[in-house]
Amino acid sequence: MTAIRVLIAKPxxxxxxxxxxxxxxxxxxxxxxxxxxxxxxxxEMIAEAALQEDVDVVGLSILSGAHMALVPRIxxxxxxxxxxxxxxxxxGIIPDDDVKALHEMGVSAxxxxxxxxEDIVTHIRKLMDARQT
Amino acid sequence: xxELVEPIRAGDRRALARLLTAxxxxxxxxxxxxxxxxxxxxxxxxxxxxGAPGTGKSSLVTELAKAYRAQGETVAILAVDPTSPxxxxxxxxxxxxxxxxxxxxxxxxxxxxxxxxxxxxxxATRDGIRVLDAAGFDRVxxxxxxxxxxxxxIVRAAYTTIVxxxxxxxxxxxxxxxxxxxxxxxxVVNKADRPGVDSTVRALRTMLELGHxxxxxxxxxxxxxxxxxxxxxxxxxxxxWLPPVIRTVATEGEGINELVAAIEAHRQYLTQADRMHQLExxxxxMELVDRVRDELVKQLFAVLPAETxxxxxxxxxxxxxxxxxxVNQLLAxxxxxxxx
Numbered sequence: 001m002t003a004i005r006v007l008i009a010k011p012x013x014x015x016x017x018x019x020x021x022x023x024x025x026x027x028x029x030x031x032x033x034x035x036x037x038x039x040x041x042x043x044e045m046i047a048e049a050a051l052q053e054d055v056d057v058v059g060l061s062i063l064s065g066a067h068m069a070l071v072p073r074i075x076x077x078x079x080x081x082x083x084x085x086x087x088x089x090x091x092g093i094i095p096d097d098d099v100k101a102l103h104e105m106g107v108s109a110x111x112x113x114x115x116x117x118e119d120i121v122t123h124i125r126k127l128m129d130a131r132q133t
Numbered sequence: 134x135x136e137l138v139e140p141i142r143a144g145d146r147r148a149l150a151r152l153l154t155a156x157x158x159x160x161x162x163x164x165x166x167x168x169x170x171x172x173x174x175x176x177x178x179x180x181x182x183x184g185a186p187g188t189g190k191s192s193l194v195t196e197l198a199k200a201y202r203a204q205g206e207t208v209a210i211l212a213v214d215p216t217s218p219x220x221x222x223x224x225x226x227x228x229x230x231x232x233x234x235x236x237x238x239x240x241x242x243x244x245x246x247x248x249x250x251x252x253x254x255x256x257a258t259r260d261g262i263r264v265l266d267a268a269g270f271d272r273v274x275x276x277x278x279x280x281x282x283x284x285x286x287i288v289r290a291a292y293t294t295i296v297x298x299x300x301x302x303x304x305x306x307x308x309x310x311x312x313x314x315x316x317x318x319x320x321v322v323n324k325a326d327r328p329g330v331d332s333t334v335r336a337l338r339t340m341l342e343l344g345h346x347x348x349x350x351x352x353x354x355x356x357x358x359x360x361x362x363x364x365x366x367x368x369x370x371x372x373x374w375l376p377p378v379i380r381t382v383a384t385e386g387e388g389i390n391e392l393v394a395a396i397e398a399h400r401q402y403l404t405q406a407d408r409m410h411q412l413e414x415x416x417x418x419m420e421l422v423d424r425v426r427d428e429l430v431k432q433l434f435a436v437l438p439a440e441t442x443x444x445x446x447x448x449x450x451x452x453x454x455x456x457x458x459x460v461n462q463l464l465a466x467x468x469x470x471x472x473x
Contacts, residue, residue, distance in 0.1 A: 002158045003221065003246065012357035028222035033246045045235040049228060052242055054150035082147050 004057040004128055009046045010039050011074060014064035019091060023059060026117030032124070043070065047077035050086055056131075057124055062092040068101065075106050079109050085128040091115070134166040135141065141268050142173070144210075146241060149268050153243055156260045159253070166258055170267035177209070177266040178400060181291030183279035183316075188299040189323040192383035193392075194276050198234055200393050207239040211261055213277040213287065216246040223247075239460035241270065255286040256427065259420060262290055288316055289419060292412065293399045297321045297394075298337065300329035314340055317376050319395045325380035325388065337378050374402050402440035437466060 024034045091111040099110045140148035144276040155163040198208040212227035225244035234240045288294045296317035381388030403409045
């Protein structure tokens with residue numbers, strides 16, 4: 001029996017984890033195994049947790065506005081740990097101009113306020129299907 | 134999967150994580166890797182920790198891991214959390230409390246969901262422990278929620294089992310569920326700075342002493358005709374191990390040295406005489422019986438057509454067959470087909 005494993009992490013200093021918890025629960029309800037790491041994770045901590053847990057997807061919740069500084073560092077840490085094939089999703093308040101830049105950094109999707117949890121579940125399932133073929 | 138074996142021996146954490154996933158998924162080809170690693174197992178001291186939700190298991194595991202790291206030992210943690218029976222998903226949140234351990238390359242933490250297939254968890258846990266053992270970790274800590282039989286099965290893979298209680302989790306006797314005390318080698322009352330800790334410790338001691346062979350012997354000695362024995366109530370010098378009750382406040386690091394010492398004393402006790410050898414023999418026998426049972430069930434249902442099963446169920450429902458006779462018929466079906 002195989003389950004999709006997702007790491008949900010909150011990098012940086014903002015302490016609002018309600019969104020991250022809502023997402024964690026929605027993914028659990030969609031039959032996924034969600035590793036929730038809590039607040040104030042450094043890029044190194046996130047990459048190491050993703051490696052140890054052998055997750056398929058890393059979801060970052062960032063509300064501090066520091067996404068342009070944090071995301072490239074996390075992607076870089078993950079790549080240098082050999083996790084190039086692990087998808088990165090970002091949720092939070094991200095200006096439109098930044099969304100494009102994040103995609104270019106290797107983020108597979110950006111989910112802003114008002115995204116339905118179903119959209120996120122569907123996106124992850126599609127990622128997994130694409131990987132298998 | 135066999136290609137992961139050499140990197141794991143060389144300390145490659147990514148290869149280790151990948152094989153653990155394969156073990157969990159019981160993926161094709163994983164057995165070859167497990168077979169190759171098996172001769173390298175038997176080095177790690179495996180410690181099982183269980184207790185009701187909210188007793189502070191993850192915090193205690195973190196403190197224990199820190200103490201072992203301070204002694205220069207490497208630590209692997211297997212944190213098991215329940216899978217939702219309705220959705221098949223799980224939220225594994227033990228890492229939140231283990232934040233202090235991240236960044237230390239001498240620690241490897243893996244979260245595992247119970248998933249809930251027939252005997253699947255016990256098997257995945259045992260294999261997971263072996264992989265971590267073969268990877269060279271000195272201590273393997275297995276943390277589970279103490280709620281049912283499957284958790285008891287998991288701690289049966291451990292050499293030292295720690296049962297964690299906390300004050301104020303309801304009625305004292307209720308807290309000490311039947312069966313959970315029997316598996317404890319060390320009892321911990323965590324959150325010992327909370328009110329009610331004395332009565333929790335007292336209740337545990339009483340239950341332990343009543344239920345323990347060493348204390349029964351003392352009672353006979355005390356109440357018998359001769360009344361010669363003046364045995365101390367908690368003595369571990371004899372042939373029996375009487376589990377100590379340790380008070381801790383994990384969030385403050387209090388009582389951790391005492392807990393480490395108690396685990397060490399238990400290890401010493403087991404390594405004396407022939408005990409460790411016997412314990413491992415018992416564990417292996419239980420494991421083999423489990424695996425044979427799982428394998429037979431799998432083989433039977435691989436050859437048994439669904440309509441045969443449905444037919445037999447209908448016969449039992451209509452009272453033309455009783456359940457045990459039905460089982461015999463199903464087993465006979467397998468014997469015939471395997472013989473072919």
